[in-house]
Amino acid sequence: MTTHDPVRFVAKNLRVDLRLIAEMIAPGTRVLDIGCGDGTLIDELFTTKGCDARGIEIDMAEVTHAVAHGLPVMHGDADIDLAHYPDNAFDYVVLSRTLQAVERPREVLAQMLRIGAHAVVSFPNFGHWLVRWQLLRRGRMPMTATWDRMWYETPNIHPCTIQDFFDLCTADGYVVERWLAADEAGRRSPWRRFPRLANLFGEQALFVLRRGAQGIVGT
Amino acid sequence: MDQTAPLADTSHQHVVFPDGMALDCGAHLPSLTVAYRTYGTLNAARSNAVLVCHALTGDQYVAEPHPVTGKDGWWDAVVGPGRPVDIDRFFVICANVLGGCMGSTGPRSARPGDGGPGTGGLWGTAFPPVTIRDMVRAQKRLTEHFGIERLFAVIGGSMGGMQVLQWAADYPDAVFAALPIATAAYHSAQNIAFHEVGRQAIFADPNWQGGRYWQGGDVPARGLAVARMCAHITYLSEQALARKFGRRLQGAPKTAGEAISLFGDMFEVESYLHHQGSTFVRRFDANSYVTITRAMDYFDLAADHGGDLTQAFHGTTTRFLLASFSSDWLFPTAESRAIARALNRAGANVSFVEIGSDKGHDAFLLDEPDFHRTIAGFISGCAVHAGL
Structure with missing residues (x-):
């Protein structure tokens, strides 16, 4: 290391949900982070785990910021650009709190498990009790710390619950290797064995998937 | 030197390869002269060299006053001490392209042997058509002359970017990082027009x-x-x-x-x-x-690889930065994006950014802080990976 190293993000500033994701990823692996923002996670994975980590980001200002910090990030759209990667190009493909905002979540997930051996997906849980309660009590779209934008301006066009996500994995033949629910601060919920309770009390969920026996879907 | 009036007769630093060079068109140049400038110091391991490729009307005077016009170097903003391509850290080479008129072999060079009646001993229009690949071959000879096996980086905009792509495709092991800026993998019909x-x-x-x-x-x-x-x-x-x-x-x-x-x-x-x-x-x-515009028009990297640009970069380990400018309609962002996607298909490590600017294609030569921060960061990041 020389005095010319680029400025590095400090690991202690890592967002809690990104730290949970980083824990799921084995050292020295190839990782693609979709919607990588300023590249915090890929920097962490390179610096602490020696991963070949790359990113895609749709916000050009974030892309510029990341590349200016020496991180391999390209401008791209999860709905469009994943199709341009070859099969099995990565060990892990990460989609952090973005699945609910893409146009075609099912296709994006299929692409992730085509180009990567594992998909690491986190999303805010629309099945949380407070969301259910607000909708039941007020009869209007819920507004919580997690779901904090009005329905007409939210980028989250495809909200789902933890149980919805389990169902999709079953329908498309993905194996859930690991999963956990957490509160907004990233503290793990204790309902590891009980998806129905996790679906009620977890504010966000994190899944590690791999392809089922039928191999790559759609090829 | 083989320069002739009425252009100012200036001698340029150069190296002569007396065995000449074979060209894509089938002709063999009997002798090859490459005029160049260098900045900074080559380290003992010869691992810190950066090749700058100039555009259509550029030349090797990238970071110093031009000997003919007296104007500042054409990429002073990017190449220099403390600049994104830092000559306190890197050994920077810039060569006049084959076919150029600043000292490298081109139409204005003396034609070896008898040029025939009425030629005055210059090549003129008899100079064989050259390609971007021929230009890169000549640059490769120059880097070998310096004993450099692998360039840390190759960078260039516009036609310079075409050369960067050609370098990465033809000599993948000799290029650690490639920065094709405001360019395309082929010259479009509109540009040819x-x-x-x-x-x-x-x-x-x-x-x-x-x-x-x-x-x-x-x-x-x-x-x-x-x-x-x-x-x-x-x-x-x-x-x-x-x-x-x-x-x-x-x-x-x-x-x-x-x-x-x-x-x-x-x-x-x-x-x-x-x-x-x-x-x-x-x-x-x-x-x-005429010679150089023709070389750009011929350029179509995918056509050289069965029509599939991905094949040009198959298995590459070079790290790429593609950068385009939002108001550039000569080499629009879509062209850079197409290259980035081909590199994705090849499994390459690629960064790609479009810089917001209203200055058109020329933006890559001008004061664009976001662009300069982007190149500086990319190069610093690559230096970490290269162990520099």
Whole structure:
């Protein structure tokens, strides 16, 4: 290391949900982070785990910021650009709190498990009790710390619950290797064995998937 | 040196390869001269070299005053001490392209042996057509001359970016990082069309003399200037022209009722283009302009790989940074994105960013802080991975 190293993000500033994701990823692996923002996670994975980590980001200002910090990030759209990667190009493909905002979540997930051996997906849980309660009590779209934008301006066009996500994995033949629910601060919920309770009390969920026996879907 | 009036006769630092070089067209250049400049110091491991590839009308004087015009180096903002390509850290090489007119072998060089009756001993239009790949081959010879097996980085914009792509495709093990800027993997029909307008303007100049204009003592300055004016419009954007000149007239504004005239008044933008044209002919050779524009027109990297750009980069370990500019309509972002996607398909490590700018294609040469931060960060990041 020389005095010319680029400025590095400090690991202690890592967002809690990104730290949970980083824990799921084995050292020295190839990782693609979709919607990588300023590249915090890929920097962490390179610096602490020696991963070949790359990113895609749709916000050009974030892309510029990341590349200016020496991180391999390209401008791209999860709905469009994943199709341009070859099969099995990565060990892990990460989609952090973005699945609910893409146009075609099912296709994006299929692409992730085509180009990567594992998909690491986190999303805010629309099945949380407070969301259910607000909708039941007020009869209007819920507004919580997690779901904090009005329905007409939210980028989250495809909200789902933890149980919805389990169902999709079953329908498309993905194996859930690991999963956990957490509160907004990233503290793990204790309902590891009980998806129905996790679906009620977890504010966000994190899944590690791999392809089922039928191999790559759609090829 | 083999330079001839009426362009200023300047000697340029150069190396001669007396065995010459085979060209894509099948001809063999009997002798190859590569004129170049270097900045900074090559380290003991010869691992800190950065090759800068210049654009159509650029040359090797990238980071120092130009010997003919006296103007600052054309990429002073990017190459220099403490700049994104830091010459305190890297050994920077920039060579005049094959076919150029700043000392490398080109149409204005002496033709070895007897050039035949009436040629005056220069190549002129008899100079064989060259390609971007030929230019890169000549640069490869130069890097081998320096004993450099692997370049830390190859960087260039526009035609320079084409050379970067060709380097990465032809010598993947010799390029650690590649930065093709504001470029494309092929020259589009529209771009070829603009080039052809320029060439026809040169051919239409009475001083062209079938390309042997040195015999009459005059250069086809009028035609070359028009070619430059036409090309210069393509380097700018509508917004940049409106901002710089608008519809302003030279001299005093007209009063109401004063007659307009066909030739009396001149818009500021006209005057600007005239100036661009007239200064250009003092430093550039018409035959070189024809040769190099043709080389760009021929460029189609995918066609050289069965029509699939991905094949050009198959298995590459080079790290790429593609950068484009939002108002560049000559080499639009879509072209850079197409390259980025081909690199994705090849499994390459690629960064890709579009810089917001209203300055058109020329933005890559101008003061664009986001662009400079991007290159600086990418190069620093690559240096970490290269162990520099």
